[in-house]
Amino acid sequence: MARSLRFATLAALAVLLQCGRDTEVIWPDPPYVPPTESCSAADVNAPTTFAPCTTGGGIFGQWIVDENGLPAYQYGLDENADPRAAWPNTEKKDRREHWSSFGNGHITALAYNDGYVEVTMQDRGLEYLNKYDEDQGHFAGGFSYIDDGGTVWSSAYKWRPPGSVVTRVFGVGYVKTTIRYHGLALTRVQYAASGDVPVVADEILLENETDERKQLSHYEYWDVARRPIETNWIVSGDPLTAVPQAARDKRDARNADFQEDAQWDKATGIVAVRRTYTGADPAPPKEAPSARNDYPADPFLAVLIGEPDAVYTSRTGFFGTGGVAAPDAATRHLGGDFGAGGSSNGAGQPHVFAVRTDIVLPPKGSQALRFAYGFASMGDPFAIQDEWHDPKCNMRDAARLERNPHLMYFASDRDPVLHREMLWHSAKIEDSVTTREYWGAHLVPQGSAYLYLHGADGALRDLALFTVPLVYTHHTLASEQLTAMMGMQRASDHAFSYAFQGHGMLDDALGIHAKPSDQDLFFLLALVEYAGITGDPAFLDQVAPYWPKEARPDAVVLDHVKDSVRHLFDDVSTGPHGLVRMGDGDWSDGIAFEAPDRQLALSLGESVPNTQMAVAVLPRVAELLDAREPALAAEIRAKVDALRAALAPTWTGSFFGRAYFGDDKLAYADTINLESQVWALIGGSFQAPEQRATLVQAIGTKLDDPSPMGATLGPGGQVWPAISGLLSWGYAASDPERAWAHLARNTMSAHAVAWPAIWYGIWSGPDGLQTTGDRAGQTWFSAATPMVDFPILNNNAHAMPLFALLRVVGVEADAKGLVLTPHLVGHAFSMQTEILDLSQRGNTLAGAYRIPFNVDRTLTVHAPPGYTIASAKLDGQDVPVTATLATLAVPAHNGAPANFEIQLTK
Numbered sequence: 001m002a003r004s005l006r007f008a009t010l011a012a013l014a015v016l017l018q019c020g021r022d023t024e025v026i027w028p029d030p031p032y033v034p035p036t037e038s039c040s041a042a043d044v045n046a047p048t049t050f051a052p053c054t055t056g057g058g059i060f061g062q063w064i065v066d067e068n069g070l071p072a073y074q075y076g077l078d079e080n081a082d083p084r085a086a087w088p089n090t091e092k093k094d095r096r097e098h099w100s101s102f103g104n105g106h107i108t109a110l111a112y113n114d115g116y117v118e119v120t121m122q123d124r125g126l127e128y129l130n131k132y133d134e135d136q137g138h139f140a141g142g143f144s145y146i147d148d149g150g151t152v153w154s155s156a157y158k159w160r161p162p163g164s165v166v167t168r169v170f171g172v173g174y175v176k177t178t179i180r181y182h183g184l185a186l187t188r189v190q191y192a193a194s195g196d197v198p199v200v201a202d203e204i205l206l207e208n209e210t211d212e213r214k215q216l217s218h219y220e221y222w223d224v225a226r227r228p229i230e231t232n233w234i235v236s237g238d239p240l241t242a243v244p245q246a247a248r249d250k251r252d253a254r255n256a257d258f259q260e261d262a263q264w265d266k267a268t269g270i271v272a273v274r275r276t277y278t279g280a281d282p283a284p285p286k287e288a289p290s291a292r293n294d295y296p297a298d299p300f301l302a303v304l305i306g307e308p309d310a311v312y313t314s315r316t317g318f319f320g321t322g323g324v325a326a327p328d329a330a331t332r333h334l335g336g337d338f339g340a341g342g343s344s345n346g347a348g349q350p351h352v353f354a355v356r357t358d359i360v361l362p363p364k365g366s367q368a369l370r371f372a373y374g375f376a377s378m379g380d381p382f383a384i385q386d387e388w389h390d391p392k393c394n395m396r397d398a399a400r401l402e403r404n405p406h407l408m409y410f411a412s413d414r415d416p417v418l419h420r421e422m423l424w425h426s427a428k429i430e431d432s433v434t435t436r437e438y439w440g441a442h443l444v445p446q447g448s449a450y451l452y453l454h455g456a457d458g459a460l461r462d463l464a465l466f467t468v469p470l471v472y473t474h475h476t477l478a479s480e481q482l483t484a485m486m487g488m489q490r491a492s493d494h495a496f497s498y499a500f501q502g503h504g505m506l507d508d509a510l511g512i513h514a515k516p517s518d519q520d521l522f523f524l525l526a527l528v529e530y531a532g533i534t535g536d537p538a539f540l541d542q543v544a545p546y547w548p549k550e551a552r553p554d555a556v557v558l559d560h561v562k563d564s565v566r567h568l569f570d571d572v573s574t575g576p577h578g579l580v581r582m583g584d585g586d587w588s589d590g591i592a593f594e595a596p597d598r599q600l601a602l603s604l605g606e607s608v609p610n611t612q613m614a615v616a617v618l619p620r621v622a623e624l625l626d627a628r629e630p631a632l633a634a635e636i637r638a639k640v641d642a643l644r645a646a647l648a649p650t651w652t653g654s655f656f657g658r659a660y661f662g663d664d665k666l667a668y669a670d671t672i673n674l675e676s677q678v679w680a681l682i683g684g685s686f687q688a689p690e691q692r693a694t695l696v697q698a699i700g701t702k703l704d705d706p707s708p709m710g711a712t713l714g715p716g717g718q719v720w721p722a723i724s725g726l727l728s729w730g731y732a733a734s735d736p737e738r739a740w741a742h743l744a745r746n747t748m749s750a751h752a753v754a755w756p757a758i759w760y761g762i763w764s765g766p767d768g769l770q771t772t773g774d775r776a777g778q779t780w781f782s783a784a785t786p787m788v789d790f791p792i793l794n795n796n797a798h799a800m801p802l803f804a805l806l807r808v809v810g811v812e813a814d815a816k817g818l819v820l821t822p823h824l825v826g827h828a829f830s831m832q833t834e835i836l837d838l839s840q841r842g843n844t845l846a847g848a849y850r851i852p853f854n855v856d857r858t859l860t861v862h863a864p865p866g867y868t869i870a871s872a873k874l875d876g877q878d879v880p881v882t883a884t885l886a887t888l889a890v891p892a893h894n895g896a897p898a899n900f901e902i903q904l905t906k
Helices: 002-017 243-257 315-319 395-406 417-432 448-454 460-473 475-486 519-534 557-572 598-604 608-625 630-650 678-683 690-704 721-732 736-745 748-754 796-808
Strands: 061-065 071-075 099-103 108-112 117-121 141-147 152-154 165-171 174-181 184-192 199-208 214-223 258-265 270-277 298-305 310-314 343-345 351-361 366-376 409-412 434-436 441-443 456-458 499-501 505-507 811-814 817-820 829-832 836-841 844-849 857-862 868-874 885-890 898-905
Touching: 071 417, 099 174, 099 184, 099 417, 108 184, 117 141, 117 366, 141 184, 141 199, 184 395, 199 214, 199 351, 199 395, 214 298, 214 366, 243 258, 258 310, 270 310, 270 351, 298 351, 310 315, 315 351, 351 366, 395 417, 409 417, 417 460, 417 736, 417 748, 417 796, 441 475, 448 456, 456 460, 460 475, 460 519, 460 721, 460 796, 475 519, 475 557, 519 557, 519 608, 519 811, 519 817, 557 608, 557 630, 608 630, 608 678, 608 811, 678 690, 678 721, 690 721, 690 736, 721 736, 721 796, 736 796, 796 811, 817 844, 844 857, 857 868, 857 898, 868 885, 885 898
Parallel strands: 817 857
Antiparallel strands: 061 071, 071 165, 099 108, 108 117, 141 152, 141 214, 165 174, 174 184, 184 199, 199 366, 214 351, 258 270, 258 343, 270 298, 298 366, 310 351, 409 829, 434 441, 456 499, 499 505, 811 817, 829 836, 836 844, 844 898, 857 885, 868 898
């Protein structure tokens, strides 16, 4: 009885809640009750095999193991009926949409719980190909309409017919939905094609579940609704709720600068829109940096499997008066216009792509359809491969096999949820990879509100942090990421840009972040990791232009390394206390705004964390430069000694202060700030050994232990993965058990367990989360940046757990190769990545080091405290060791694994 009453209440509530969302009233699904959560132990001997683990699913669905044997999230909530789906945003709208992503190196798709898919690209700045905007009559697409002879209905969850049964799954590299209605099952799987092709493959299986013949028409629908996210640094709806809409209107208005021609080619099965620039202002040369994109891509829909019976390109002609729930083309069985949607100005985006296929299904029979939605650069051929038309061609398997080598597999004898999390994080990074035409490189963006709302990306420090785990999971992508970063170093002053946007445009956020002081250090950190682990023999001499490209087109990587060091020493320089200067931001973009006198801070301010980071990072740079630039290497070492000495007065007795703002007062001398502690633990910025233990205790007591998901930036503050991940590294060298506990608590699962009714943080998240107060579990927003309005797809949330795991299990790099320092002796785990496999059983450490180039490397193993090294083997041969050190000279293996085994003893 209670359940029936609740269902009736929700049904009535659904009618009320529909007001303002759409005009159709949908009868709700039964209330979703997630099953009791549990997590089976991971098999450390089989890290690629996943056991069921549902812990951390929240109220919206549950984690499953899919047909590929990989983790996936099955979404179960009826977001349109259940008020718990709504989430706060700066525009104060009734927002219920929750989304995930999939993609390849050239396209990123956003898949929504409501059943539609938006497709984005970043070649010349972020653009949507088919932005959902219900007020404008744009519905994104990626769903079907079915005319079954009795009714016309939509496969999209938001417009599903009453009585239908729908399942929705966000998987590794795909989204899958199934709807059952009137004896028909329609299953749709969407994923990005392999081979870096800018295409979303859309595979449909129609199954007749009855004993009667079915005659029906299937309508494949994708919108043409370009929205260029040209940079706007003020897009928050708080305090002015009209600001976001004004930004959207301005961006949409750019479409009026183009003539759009709808075309249908029956021979190739491609319906497309070709664009021609007709704007009043002359378009700049295509290769020139530009904040505007006057060369937008041409979208298309290709029929790969199935015979089209009608094609529709006019949006008004397709929908007519029936609207999204019952378009006229389907309800009236209209003939198509076959590209006669014709030539139109792009204002309002007048075109759609819709294809009708008439189908007869015998009893229990089925029919497969396959489509591809994507883009080609303006005027270029559409990248459709002939084999995609063959039903025997398994496009999904090809995409999966291309992705799998770049996933991280990690199984341990404790905290089994990490098995799922590490795999998922590495997959979400691969989903986000994009192509930037100006730099001719792929890169992993920061994403979230910065990219999808502001239209800019960065900061370079974040790109550098993402590069470190990429060295192990996808080394060629790490190399391209570094190349793109070097292309953001200005030839004029050798400073790295804070952000980038549009086509090859650098951006300093309206001048607010014109002189950040940490970018050199983060770039050098990433570069040393790549050069050390891969041994790339040509890397330092690889051509890498500065910005703009024509200024120093013949520059090489070594030039960037030297100029970064010089910029740090000579331009950023040090302040009155001998610390690295703060500039207008060190790690924190807002640190200078905390100063009583910002102008004084900009001229004289000094950064404790930047100084600590320099002490941690620069010795690695010196080692890399010893052979090529010995004088600079010696200068670096002398500078490190001076910086280490300058840090001594910033120790307050139990932690380090944060900064000097030019007024000779140590800021945060009385309140611990995590930003100025992590690099001290990593680099050892201590004058006395006992200070390390004191600092770990202070962090634990004041920041870590009180938080449900890891250490906060300040007491009762936010958790930021970019800092908490580094803390796990610092803990590893100080207190391995605390390092492990912190790694396990800095998970999406921990967030979902603590705040199960907040959708973001379950399968993706932002770069900062509140831990206390009335907004606990939510992300932040400011007058400029509404992170809460796009609270997922921030790669700090995905890259930093991988970074932290590498350090917690003892994996680092030096200039000569791989460095292992076992921190968790006695625990059993297995890790597999593209470059390194590592396992630990008792006192035995073993693995395989796959050097991607045919060069010699060194594998150095340090004995952890309380242990000595008993023996070491490389490819089965004994290697001499000392009690505390094993140095394995790994000869060139031509890409084959170098197998090693280390025995420890107490």
